[in-house]
Each structure stands twice: as C-alpha cells, then as structure tokens.
Amino acid sequence: MTIEEGVELAGFTTLGTGGPARAFARPETEADVEGALRWASERGLAVATIGLGSNLLAADDGVDALVLRLAGRLAAVVVDGDGIRAGGGAANAVALHRARAAGLGGFEFACAIPGTIGGGVWMNGGAYGGEFSQVLERVRVVSADGSGWFTPTELGLSYRHSDLRHGQVVVEAELRLHPRDPAEIKATVRELNAQRKAAQPTNRRTFGSVFKNPEHELSAGRMLEACGLKGHRIGGAEISPKHANFIENAGGARTADALALMAEARRRAHEQYGVELRHEVEFLGGLELPPLT
Numbered sequence: 001m002t003i004e005e006g007v008e009l010a011g012f013t014t015l016g017t018g019g020p021a022r023a024f025a026r027p028e029t030e031a032d033v034e035g036a037l038r039w040a041s042e043r044g045l046a047v048a049t050i051g052l053g054s055n056l057l058a059a060d061d062g063v064d065a066l067v068l069r070l071a072g073r074l075a076a077v078v079v080d081g082d083g084i085r086a087g088g089g090a091a092n093a094v095a096l097h098r099a100r101a102a103g104l105g106g107f108e109f110a111c112a113i114p115g116t117i118g119g120g121v122w123m124n125g126g127a128y129g130g131e132f133s134q135v136l137e138r139v140r141v142v143s144a145d146g147s148g149w150f151t152p153t154e155l156g157l158s159y160r161h162s163d164l165r166h167g168q169v170v171v172e173a174e175l176r177l178h179p180r181d182p183a184e185i186k187a188t189v190r191e192l193n194a195q196r197k198a199a200q201p202t203n204r205r206t207f208g209s210v211f212k213n214p215e216h217e218l219s220a221g222r223m224l225e226a227c228g229l230k231g232h233r234i235g236g237a238e239i240s241p242k243h244a245n246f247i248e249n250a251g252g253a254r255t256a257d258a259l260a261l262m263a264e265a266r267r268r269a270h271e272q273y274g275v276e277l278r279h280e281v282e283f284l285g286g287l288e289l290p291p292l293t
C-alpha cells in the first residue's frame, strides 16, 4: 500500500473544497489498515478515515493527519443469507443495489444518503424514518488498540451520532435485512428519490444537512429560511435557495466560505430564536465555529 503526500482533499469531498492531507492511503485489507495505523503511530500522526466526503468540511490549508480512503475488499459488498456484509468503504448505493438484486429490503432509506457504509455508521445516517442503527447487526472496527466487532448499542448510535473517534476505522458492517420483492424496492426508491429531488438541491455540490435539527417546532432548514438566509452568499458558498439547511458550492467555494456562512446562520438563529444550532457536517483539520455571544 502506497502512502502518498499532498493529496488534495477537494477531490474527495462532495462540496469540492479542502486542502492537502499530510499523508493519504487507500488500504484494501484489514492488514493494510493495521499497517497504516502503525505507520502513523510511529510518526505521532493522527488518523482520519473518509468515505465519499458527503458530510465533510476539510480545512483549506490542509489536514495534518494520515487520511485513509478504504478500497478493494474493504469497499466490497457480499450478500449473506438475509443480510449483507459490506466493507466500510462500500458506497451505500452499491450496497442497496446488491440488496435489491438479492430481494432484500430494509435499506431503501439509504438511497437518500450519498456516502459509504463507514460514513453511515459514523453518522448513524438516516432518512425517511430509517437509519443505520435499525439495520446494523454488528460492525468491525480496527484501531491502534486492536480490532473487534461492536453492536449499534456499543457504538452509541443515536440521532446522527456515534461514539466513534478518529483513529477507529469501520472496516466492515453486517446489515440485517428482510425478504422483499425487488420491484417493490425499486418503486420505494423511485418514490423517495422523487421526494428528495422536489425538496433539496440534488444537482448541486453540497454536503447534505449543515445543522442537526434543533429541539424546536421549526426544523433547522425552516428556521434558517425564516431568518432570510436562502440565497445568502459568502465567497463561492451560498445557502441553497431551495433548502436553507444546505450550502452549495456556487463556484470556486472554499471551506472558509462555507464556515463563514455557518457562523452567520448560527448567529441569526440564536438572535431570532435563542437556539444554538449544532453542526451535522464533520470537520477535518482543526476547523471551528466562533462561539455565540
């Protein structure tokens, strides 16, 4: 496995922003991951694993870590009885396709989540009433302290949250599904995709929901819309005119632009509603939002 230097993360995030990783590797086996973790530990470097970068803001001036992007066997999907075994780097779309072909339902919600299995576990990704915690049987995690299988409860999965920390690599997950007619699965996915297209900017570069929904009668999107933020632009980043909880790369955006928009959105939501919005998007490279005053 080659360890590369200076790989620009902009090529690995759906927003299309982010500077170079200090080191970058594409492990294809669990042994590769263990080797990469050892390599980083010998150099005192942090490790972060990325999936399809669909929920990721990486610092413009780079990320001082070994960044892993799982490939090969660690991105494969195998049907196994009434479930599937998927590598942490497997795209949800591939896992869903395999499940449908095998007549296995329960993962349809993931058609809305353009990430990987590992990213879905980390975020406990969910949509349309489904979420990863409902379908996960167990998850294999490799870290410098060793490897093991964990249940969703042991991983602390809750609303868009797990207790996983950087340096813990989700290499495989077993999903428990149930028999369903492939034609019905296809129809459900078509219907969910149509709903998604009507409500969200699906043909723009974004990173999905910016903020988690607060405990409030308004969702984050409705709240930011009511703050008059739709179409608000800083640099090349713009609050989506279609859905205010999305930030679009309107051309030449930098991570700093997106971060500045997020700070402004939080400030206004706090001012108008007294709500402290918490970001759903993950940060890499020491990014921070200014405190609310």
Ligand SMILES: Cc1cc2nc3c(=O)[nH]c(=O)nc-3n(C[C@H](O)[C@H](O)[C@H](O)COP(=O)(O)OP(=O)(O)OC[C@H]3O[C@@H](n4cnc5c(N)ncnc54)[C@H](O)[C@@H]3O)c2cc1C
Residues within 6 Å of the ligand: 014, 048, 049, 050, 051, 052, 053, 054, 055, 056, 070, 088, 089, 112, 113, 114, 115, 116, 117, 118, 119, 120, 121, 122, 123, 124, 125, 126, 127, 164, 168, 169, 170, 171, 201, 202, 206, 207, 208, 209, 282
């Ligand atoms: C248009 C659009 C719509 C979206 N809609 C939804 C939605 O409806 N519901 C939803 O939940 N999300 C949604 N998202 C957000 C995103 O797709 C999910 O959060 C997804 O689970 C992230 O997966 P990823 O592979 O892209 O992870 P990344 O964005 O690459 O990483 C996210 C986090 O997971 C960690 N990570 C990734 N892979 C691993 C691994 N193998 N081991 C350990 N850590 C890992 C990363 O370090 C990072 O902290 C949407 C995004 C977009 C762009």
